[in-house]
Amino acid sequence: MFELFTDSLPAFLDGLEITLIITVCSLFFATIIGLVLGLINIGNNTFLRGIAKIYIDVVRGTPLIVQAFFLYFGMTGYLGFHMSAEVAGTIVISINAGAYMAEIFRGGIKAIDVGQMEAARSLGLPYTQAMIKVVLPQAFRNMIPAILNQFIISLKDTSILTVIGVNELTQSGQIIISSTYRSFEIWTMVGILYFALIFILSTIFRQIEARLSND
Known part of the structure; x- marks a missing residue:
């Protein structure tokens, strides 16, 4: 099993790199989406609040896998354009996380x-200016734990993108299994890699939260 792991490690690392890139990029765009929608939700414009509510309800009320299929196969086929699976995956995770980030900001x-x-x-x-200089800095400090938690959720959600062909960590495991036929060992390795990554991130995030609570 150790030899299998060392042979598979380059493919795992490639998949892990794509997983992290999609997660980081998605959370960046999701933060922008969440901030805009969060501000709209506390504003006085009824029309914009209605649009924001529909967006949040639709995204939170449908499975991520359906959203991935809809964007990558449905919209691209209907509108007649092409995008890479990685770009589509980043957009899907951004849209999905953005709805949850909007509630965090609100x-x-x-x-x-x-x-x-x-x-x-x-x-x-x-x-x-009052919102930017006074309210948001205080609110953002309180929101950091929830934002960090959303980062971990989005990282795990990237595993669903294997259904549209994104070569992230889970897809890398499937490719290795197709050539080695050792599914038990490979899925064990994939699970360990996910656990190790999330454990490290969770430890770092807890330290960040502890420092913020002590300041």
Whole structure:
């Protein structure tokens, strides 16, 4: 089994690299989506709030695998254009995580005492500047644990992208199995790699949370 692992390690590392790249890029775009939708949800524009609510409800109410199929096979076929599986996977994870990030931002901003905004406005700051300079920095500090947790969730969600041909860690395992026919050993290795990566990230994230709580 050790020899099998060493022989398979280059393929595993390639898949792990793609997994991390998609996760990091997706969380970056999801943060932007979440911030925009979170601000819309606490705003006074009923029309925009309705659009944001529909987006969040649809994304959170449908399975990620269906969203991946819809984008990669459905939309590209219907509109007649092509995109790589990696690009499609990044978009899908971004859209999916963005809906959850929107709720994180909305909850984080709502948790800040309304007096903070009123005090900033009384000092002459416009609403936008008060939000950026006063409310968001405090809210973001409180949201960091939830954002880090979403990072781990999105990392695990990348395994679903194997259904559209993304050569991430799970797909790498399937390719190795097709040539070695040793599914038990390979899936054990894949599970260990996922666990090790998530354990390391969880440990780092807990240390970040501990430092923030002590500041």
